[in-house]
Amino acid sequence: MNEIRAQFSLQRDGFRLDASFSAPAVGVTALFGSSGSGKTTLLRCIAGLERAQGSLQVKGELWQDKTTFLPTHKRPLGYVFQEASLFTHLSVRANLEYGLKRTPITERKVPPEQVIEWLGLSRLIERGDPAKLSGGERQRVAIGRALLTSPRILLMDEPLSALDTNSKQEILPYLERLHRELNIPVLYVSHAMDEVARLADHLVLLEKGCVIASGKLHETLARLDLPTAHYDDAGAVIEATVAQHDEKYHLTRLDFPGGSLWVGKMDHAPGSKVRARVLARDVSIATQQPHGSSISNILAARILEIRDEGPDKVSVKMMIGDSQVLLSRITRRSRDLLALSVGMDVFAQVKSVALMA
Amino acid sequence: MPQLAPDDLQAVWLTLKLASVTTILLLAVATPLAWWLAMSRQWYKGIVSALVALPLVIPPTVLGFYLLLLMGPHGVVGDLTTALNLGRLPFTFAGLVIGSVLFSMPFAVQPIQNAFEAIGRRPLEVAATLRAGAWDRFFSVALPLARPGFLTAMILAFAHTVGEFGVVLMLGGNIPGETRVLSVAIYNHVEAMEYASAHLLAGGMVLFSFLVLLSLYLAGGKLVKV
DSSP, X not given: OOEEEEEEEEEETTEEEEEEEXXXXXXXXXXXXXXXXXXXXXXXXXXXXXXXXXXXXXXXXXXXXXXXXXXXXXXXXXXXXXSOOOOTTSOHHHHHHHHHHTSOGGGOOXXXXXXXXXXXXXXXXXXXXXXXXXXXXXXXXXXXXXXXXXXXXXXXXXXXXXXXXXXXXXXXXXHHHHHHHOOOOEEXXXXXXXXXXXXXXXXXXXXXXXXXXXXXXXXXXXXXXXXXXXXXXXEEEEEEEEEEEETTTTEEEEEETTEEEEEEOOSXXXXXXXXXXXXXXXXXXXXXXXXXXXXXXXXXXXXXXXXXXXXXXXXXXXXXXXXEEEEEEEEHHHHHHHTOOTXXXXXXXXXXXXXXX | OOOOOHHHHHHHHHHHXXXXXXXXXXXXXXXXXXXXXXXXXXXXXXXHHHHHHHHHHSOHHHHHHHHHHHHSTTSHHHHHHHHTTOOOXXXXXXXXXXXXXXXXXXXXXXXXXXXXHHHOSHHHHHHHHXXXXXXXXXXXXXXXXXXXXXXXXXXXXXXXXXXXXXXXXXXXXXXXXXXXXXXXXXXXXXXXXXXXXXXXXXXXXXXXXXXXXXXXXXXXXXXXXX
């Protein structure tokens, strides 16, 4: 019951959406694909902004099927558009209260003070006119406005794509905080792999209007048979715990089931959960324990799968311990020189780790 | 200081009354029409747009002529109003109002339609995701955002009705207190060689029109963002 089940088909101007997926109604589910893959259209169908044929159930509630079509304003959802779309004729406060006022008192579950505090909105409210806010600030208000309706699901359509890098960095921590502290499932449309790797728990992959894969984020990103494996920034996601700080060398050790990684010193207290991403191109493979290497992160691994990646490269999927997967991209020549094969025990040398916390 | 004759004063009041009633009726008719034109994707939208814009290009006398035929003893509308015991509309104030509404229609519809189109669908979609139903969206988002268009429409429709002559002459004639509006009164004065009285009314009209347009352009910059 605690699921989102969607199935939509829509034909429009040479584009055909024929997508169905189900995802857990907890955490963040990313709808990921290149532009034109239909991810925004799919999100709009879920919101009832597009009238597509199909069916939709959210947490056991029927929103749409052959005979039912709940109009958008009757669907208890929050929607954050690409550009903030604040009402220009209303003040920041009136924007925030627009949806709240229209939410029945019995359904108001998200306390306004909490949202205002979480998103740091009180100073923005004081400024009055939305035109006086920066792009990132406007998007924060838009997120708050959507949350104040106490949505049963939050739909976000590339909420960061219209922002410059600074504003993106400003907003991401807020999104992560919502993710951690608010028990509202999120459907997050994006074409930016770094955002998805940072925020999502579940991944729905779209291509040409169809869902080509759906599953847990780290499992799906580790699949070599999907287009994501061909990306330049293909890689594995590691959920780790901050284990210890080394003051002398200014480093932090992250532990995960099956191993640990040294990274540049972090501010997080020992015990905090962090997410790290190791790109395939940053992982090399040795058949023997390397000595005299400047690379400090060397992990014992077993090869699970090898796949050609273009004329000169191969992708290698490895298992660290019992559950953590790592990807590596090496040349075909190296594969042959090292005689790598499935089942072989090797050492993965990790040149760099991207931290996402 | 020349004084307005009682007849002329009556014409001024009648004109203002006609322009006010026309503007109010036009807002009621033009708003839904402009909304439909702005939002619709129907194929016959072009036909409706062309019909609305027609009074911009056809001579007022032509419009007045056909309205006279329609509302007259052998016209469809004439038969209807007679059957409803309303009498006949030509040469009445009500007839003038109908003529004026049709004649000034494009001046009311187009600014409102432009304003609705400029808003686009996005703010309405945002409102829908924030639990606002269709009427709620219209009144809480579309109307306030289109306010500049409404002001322009009201001013233009009012001013255009004040300056109307051809339709009035064809449809309403020259009945004091009923259909003799300013432009007809000026015509009468000129016919009677009463140039001083004609000047007073004509000059007043020029001044009035100038002030209306001036206020429109001065406010233009501010109206976009209130």
